[in-house]
Amino acid sequence: MTGSHNNTRVLIVDDDPLTRMMAVEALREGGYSTFEAENGVQALITFNAEHPDLVLLDVMMPGLSGFEVCRRLRATPSGELVPVIMLTGLEDSDSVEEAFHVGATDFISKPINWTLLRFRIRYVLRSAQVMKELVRSKDSLSSAQRIARLGSWEWFVQADDAQRSSQYYRLFGQHADTFGEGMLALIAHVYEPDRAMVHAALEGARQGIGYQLTYRVVWPDGSVRTLLETAERANDLGAESLDGLVMEGSAQDITEQVEAQRRIRQLAYFDPLTGLPNREFFREGLLAATARCLRNDSRCAVMVVDIDRFARINDSLGPERGDQVLQVIGHRLRDCMGDRTPAEPAGGGGLPRLKVARMAADEFGILVTDAGPVEEVLAIAHKLVQVVCAPIRVPGQEITLSARVGVALMPDHEIDADALLKAAETALNRAKRITRDQVALFSEEMKVAAFLRFTLEGDLRRAIGEDELKVLYQPIVDVNRREIVKAEALVRWPHVSRGSVPPPEFISLAEETGMIVPLTRAVMERVCNDIVQLGDALPADFRVSINLSGVNFMDPQLIPTVRAVLEGAGLQASRIEFELTETVLMRDLDYATTILAQLREMGIRVAVDDFGTGYSSLAYLRRLAVDTLKIDRSFVSELVDGQGVAIVRAVIGLAHSLGLEVVAEGVETVAQLETLRDQGCHLIQGYLFARPMSSRALAQSLVSASILPVDRPV
Template sequence: MTVSNSPHVLVVDDDPLTRMMATEALREGGFTIREAEDGEQALALFDAAPPDLVLLDVMMPGLSGFEVCQQLRARQTGHLVPIIMLTGLDDGDSVERAFDVGATDFISKPINWTLLRFRIRYVLRSAEVMKELTRNKESLSNAQRIARLGSWEWFVKEDHVLRSAQYYRLFGQRADGFGEGMAAMLEHVYVPDRPLMAAALEGARKGTGFQLTYRVVWPDGSVRTLLETVEPLDGGGERGCSGMVMEGSVQDITEQVDAQRRIRQLAYFDHLTGLPNREFFRETLLGVTSRSLRHDSRCAVMVVDIDRFARINDSLGPERGDQVLQVIAHRLREAMGDRTPAEPAGGSGITRFKVARLAADEFGILMSDVGSVEEMLVLAHRLLQVVRAPIRVPGQDITLSARVGLAVMPDHATDADALLKAAETALNRAKRTNGDPVALFSEEMKVAAFLRFTLEGDLRRALGADELKVLYQPIVDVNQRAIVKAEALVRWSHMDRGSIPPPEFISLAEETGMIVPLSRCVMEQVCADIAALGDDLPDDFRVSINLSGVNFMDAQLLPTVRAVLAEAGIPASRIEFELTETVLMRDLDYATVILAQLREMGVRVAVDDFGTGYSSLAYLRRLAVDTLKIDRSFVNELDDGQGIAIVEAVIGLAHSLGLEVVAEGVETVAQLEALSRRGCHLIQGFLFARPMSSAMLAAALHNPAFVPATVQPAVRRGGVQLAF
């Protein structure tokens, strides 16, 4: 058989779905497949036609995978057939038991089916090497074989052993100091492997051959790995032996084992810190998230980034930088109580914490079975203190700072890759802000991160092109049955993606600093439209413009407003700025000064989304505001009788302070009637109109039927806008 000629694989699993997926994946890889749903059927199929490889599940009813593997190895035809065990168990004892019963390799579920095909081909190539050795042994004389391998003959009855010179060299011993009898070799076997070897020799004493890999300790303390093959010697009686003779050959496979270990080390571990690398971290995360979903538990990922680490390499050199990284890696691992896979936490077989190096100065921390988000945030801040502790290098102490991004499953993601991405997105937010160095993932971060990569350049272009439009949503005085104000709303019709939702590009503009030129463009367009409408506008008509926190804190806000008004030649009384409570309360003293200056200019100010933030009478008395806008969330609750108390409170507060009150998001006649009965007559919403162009606004201002004297619910169309 050659690996390229459709190898036969026996797939043994009691789960039909797993068998089906394995079968399809392997057939696509060019393998010929037979299936068994339990251990008994697997043994029968094996006996009928031994396969080239067995893919064997551990947990099955009846005979377990361990028992099936053990029975296959007991068969003459099953000594060398590779057996790969599939297991959802990730504890060290299960892995150890798998190898104890003769498994060639094991794979933890969930399975990467693409990598499985390559892994099977690798195992088959290794098995082919072993089979080739066996064929050579059968075809070559004992002299040729002994020249290539260490060998021995054991006359069992007399316990007399003839060993080749090469055999002693494999143990690093001289013949005169090795010891007599077969049991003497046990004294040179590595202590943990002695019970297994002793059991194998006891079987050989009864005529049972074996093939076993074990370790020996040389006099200099080095450890070598040997592969021993034992079988009864044919024709022992013809050679004058008085009893059974066993023959063995020993091969030193240390280099092969070390090579495999080095390959794994290079593939899964960081050579500088010794920590798992990103690939190992991701594979571990796949297992932890899968287990968390099965058991309805929570897991979390933190990504820790060292601030300005490049300056250490630049100023002290890469050698010192490497030393610092090694210290940080050790500290993080000690702080988290990280254990290697061979040291399961608490003996439970589950590694609760895992620290890895994800990038040059970036570390990942995986936590399973976590508690509340608040506990995770406390832990993150504790890790920052660990990083900040001074690091002593020759000649000076180095003090570092760091940023942490945190994401929790299932709160922020439902699969491994999404969870890691969420933590990295949170880290990016923490790195872009000067506030809390620990950032917890939110959907807003996800939107911002996506837009940062895909829309930032487009938005910069759109500011200079004709893609951004200003529309106007009328604000109606139902008592006067007239449009008295309008809110300016910016819309982006992307040349490729079509209409972009305002929250998406507004948040991007705020994060990238483009909100300042964007808001100026809106101001200029609004003032130009007001100037163009001229006498078509009522004397007291004004347009409200939304200002973000970035705009409000911009030192050039007042000069910009003055310049735009002067250029358009319109009075400041035509403009009203809308700001949220949160923006105003960030710095109440600053807000008081700026709003007072806007009032001196003649610009009015409205508090948007009132009721969702601080809603304090004290701050309203301090601030020069003219209008309160009832948030649409409270208006929506009027249909089912909820939110009435808050709406009444806002209206009463506005009237007591002599402020206008506007209800936004009004969509139904019932909402309109409820607001009117409580003294709110300024209405904004789809009930009357969607946002419209300045030309359509001019036409609506001159349409006496735009706000009728009576409202007939029967003529409501589309559930959004009424036609009268």
């Protein structure tokens, strides 16, 4: 016998030292290493200490017999599988029988044929190795199945004998004894809507047809989980015969994967607030729709619905109410469009054909496939406006909104999905900014206008950089003192090639693009320099007010910028007043309070512009460090009847009760002036006295007092 078994260690247990000596020698020659024990107790101790690979165990020993030692070995985890060869008497068949019963692996009878023993050991060790690998493989299969939550089964179809792994039962929250017998016992655990499908698959399997199926199961605690099951034929019986058919299958719990996929889809494609598809989903739906239109030579329409001044709902009622309102609108739009796709489709499946999506905060997208003539599409758009405008009841309140819709058609306006959406948005923007129409159909002219606006953006950037913007001053007159006491700085843009650009046009452009920040800084610098240049020509307490937009106000660099500009010009802060609309101030009251306090500390006064048009609250005004209220020109222009007068009187009364200065804007007639003066407002701004003018002209007006109207007895 050759070959080395260096790593194989054998425990020899025999009370006869002669046998032990011979065995040790025989195994040493075979290349094994050995341990000896002369009785059963010592054998167990040595076994536990050395963990040998094989035990040669004599049957008859004083004290613990070999049988007992074997039995005890088998009862321990490390001894459960170790090969044990028992040494029995030659004709001792009783011992051989007993050895088998106590779990011996093999036996060899005495007197021992040592050569044979060495072969026997090799055979036994090989079997043990195979056994060990089998057990390991079974263990790892079992734990792999457990980890993968994978259960398996075999179905002996004719006998309807279904053999299921213990892990398979666990996939149903069941045990072997609670699951039920036979293959169809499965059905009872399947979620009701999926039963017919599973049943059909099993009927196919009965005919030897495999399947792969995703179905849901109901656990005893009522929870529902999703399984993926695959089944195929275990044996090939030839084409015709189904005798002896065995099907085998495996099932896996994919609940988490399905849920994760659903979450991913949900996050990627749906708006969490309304449950509606989001802009991305809308784009994809639109891509598919435009492709279909091209194929079928049909048309589709895109509409973008925008809620007018939605921000004020959030501002005045709080964001929670605002969210509720959006949910209501989303629901109504879906209803109106007959959109029955579930807001949150469960499970996988393709994207449903969408109709309504939430594109942005207060903007909804509508897709009309197989659209009719333009008039029909516009009729739908008008219906949508009505739907949004119907009163919305929120606790304690009824809200009425207005909306605008931009409409574009394919192939009439564009044939590319993105361009089509862009066209609808262009139409909407035009309606919002210029025409104020409720429904705007895209036109080529709009495209041109949108393009002009785009080029204007570049021009404005250049104009700010190259100091093309002009600042004019409109005087504010104290009619009691008959003096110009303040002026409002107004920015103008004499465009080199397009002539004067209307301020609302370029200011809104600047606000949208963020250029308002450098623009306002440029205005501040100009105003400060002008005041310094005019020097003594201005009274010491003469102030110039500068408009700040919402973007300026929220700019974290506002205060540092103001300080830097004042320092750069060497001007006192008391010469400057900022005008802010009440909407801007009310948007974030805590923030406004902080900023206004800082401005007041610097000595800069603050006026509330366009007062009366937004949602002012007396309590808020009291909290904010403001100095002046400016009555909006719309109230002044309505000073023709008792009601108009009453409103202005109320505003003036409110201002005075808060100790605020009141300025009336847009005063154009003597009648308006007189009414305002009668109501106690003596600071007047408007064409009646003066149009906006250059700083030089302002200085002259201050001296000549030529702009004052004819006096009348007070």
